[in-house]
Amino acid sequence: MTLGETMAKHMLCILPRWSARVFSVELNGASFYFGLSEQQQNDCGQHGDGVPSVFSAVDQKSHRFYSLLVSSMDRIQRARFHSQLRDKLLRDLPTECNVSPMCSFLPNVQGSVISGYLVKDSSERGSLTEKLLRDYAQHDPVLVCSYSPAEDSQGWTQHLWSSEEKEYNVVSIEEPTYHPSTLNIINSDVFYCVEEASDVLKKCGDIIPEASSVLELLHRHKVKSRDKTDFPVIVIEGLDATGKTTLTESLRDTLGATLLRSPPHCLSQWRARFDQEPPLIRRAFYALGNYITAEQIQQEAMKAPVIVDRFWHSTAAYAIATAVSGPTCNLPEVGSELYVWPRDLPQPSLVILLSLDPEERKRRLRNRGQGKTNEEQELDHNQLFRLRVEEAYRRISGPACVTVDASPSADKVLQQVLLLIRAKCHL
Numbered sequence: 001m002t003l004g005e006t007m008a009k010h011m012l013c014i015l016p017r018w019s020a021r022v023f024s025v026e027l028n029g030a031s032f033y034f035g036l037s038e039q040q041q042n043d044c045g046q047h048g049d050g051v052p053s054v055f056s057a058v059d060q061k062s063h064r065f066y067s068l069l070v071s072s073m074d075r076i077q078r079a080r081f082h083s084q085l086r087d088k089l090l091r092d093l094p095t096e097c098n099v100s101p102m103c104s105f106l107p108n109v110q111g112s113v114i115s116g117y118l119v120k121d122s123s124e125r126g127s128l129t130e131k132l133l134r135d136y137a138q139h140d141p142v143l144v145c146s147y148s149p150a151e152d153s154q155g156w157t158q159h160l161w162s163s164e165e166k167e168y169n170v171v172s173i174e175e176p177t178y179h180p181s182t183l184n185i186i187n188s189d190v191f192y193c194v195e196e197a198s199d200v201l202k203k204c205g206d207i208i209p210e211a212s213s214v215l216e217l218l219h220r221h222k223v224k225s226r227d228k229t230d231f232p233v234i235v236i237e238g239l240d241a242t243g244k245t246t247l248t249e250s251l252r253d254t255l256g257a258t259l260l261r262s263p264p265h266c267l268s269q270w271r272a273r274f275d276q277e278p279p280l281i282r283r284a285f286y287a288l289g290n291y292i293t294a295e296q297i298q299q300e301a302m303k304a305p306v307i308v309d310r311f312w313h314s315t316a317a318y319a320i321a322t323a324v325s326g327p328t329c330n331l332p333e334v335g336s337e338l339y340v341w342p343r344d345l346p347q348p349s350l351v352i353l354l355s356l357d358p359e360e361r362k363r364r365l366r367n368r369g370q371g372k373t374n375e376e377q378e379l380d381h382n383q384l385f386r387l388r389v390e391e392a393y394r395r396i397s398g399p400a401c402v403t404v405d406a407s408p409s410a411d412k413v414l415q416q417v418l419l420l421i422r423a424k425c426h427l
């Protein structure tokens, strides 16, 4: 049996009832949902009310659609193959093919999401795409399906390319209460204890040698307890160029405090390496960075106040905002467990969130004139992403952040924050 066949068999086991699953496609910033129903013999007219709009437009009957769901058994492999698959599809498929993110999930069931892509092929040479995808189905850990207009031309049929070659009717489905992108966040995008994040890096050791070095450092910087520190610990959060560096340095000088950051300096040499990895591995790296910083905080806060440039709020807010697509209403609801502070990570005394008008933030970025990271560029280009990060910041609890307007002069912002620190931390 080829790898592809083994994986397809595994996938058929974890997807025992296709009809219980919902399929979601992200197209032009909107989510389209559809379901499947078992085909009866001589079945016709069983396609449900209204065929899902991702397939429905009349002109789309001339297109061919394929779905690919990543079916590796190992979650590290799955995460890496999922991001490689997109590149592979874009490289191999005819240019007339469109690739959109897609997933299959059980409505409102945590951890049930299986990710992949929908391919819409409008090329003349349909046989080329089909041949290529048949080859993927044989050799790669993907389960491939094709879609064709049903014989009664009322709807669409899904053909599952496995040894069984089974067929299903495509049916329209109501939008689920929870957006599927919120269902796999726990311990895939956001880690709620050190063991879960370490486990990801342990399993990466073979493919990413740097993972072992990070774990060694973590071992040397073990958080002792969550007891209160002698001096206050103040975290400064905010999007890029909102003035965190400027403010944290002034606070250090004014309060005679120690300035720390997350990820800590000792991880700087490996950061670029982990930034290339898919979210599962990248987010585990940043999560562990917080635990190393936490140990440094415990040491330093015995001697003086501590100021921290970014901490868990940044890790969780960026991870949630990246995992979720579309408008802020797709975010996990206010009060969700996804916003709760990890039980084993010491909490700071105060978290300040610097907020800034987008135009002023862009102006500061331009004036600073440094190169931008992918996520910084995304913040610039994608206003929905920026809104999701800001909203996620505000929804995180334990401690919740106090928002400070960062548009006045650097000195005025400093005075405002000092007032808050004195009121809250009695400094």
Ligand SMILES: Nc1ncnc2c1ncn2[C@@H]1O[C@H](COP(=O)(O)OP(=O)(O)OP(=O)(O)O)[C@@H](O)[C@H]1O
Pocket (backbone or CB within 6 Å): 238, 239, 240, 241, 242, 243, 244, 245, 246, 247, 364, 365, 367, 368, 406, 407, 408, 409, 410, 411, 413
């Ligand atoms: N209150 C302010 N008014 C005007 N300009 C400011 C203010 N605070 C910071 N700046 C300027 O804005 C730019 C970005 O500030 P800074 O580097 O402190 O932001 P940051 O949040 O640390 O950014 P990053 O997260 O990308 O490192 C810098 O050029 C800085 O001099």
Ligand SMILES: Nc1ccn([C@@H]2O[C@H](COP(=O)(O)O)[C@@H](O)[C@H]2O)c(=O)n1
Pocket (backbone or CB within 6 Å): 240, 262, 263, 286, 289, 290, 310, 311, 312, 314, 315, 316, 318, 319, 373, 375, 376
């Ligand atoms: N505690 C942290 C800090 C940072 N991140 C991630 O890094 C990016 C921003 O870092 P800058 O150095 O550019 O300020 C941001 O995209 C976060 O994804 C993090 O996860 N946790």
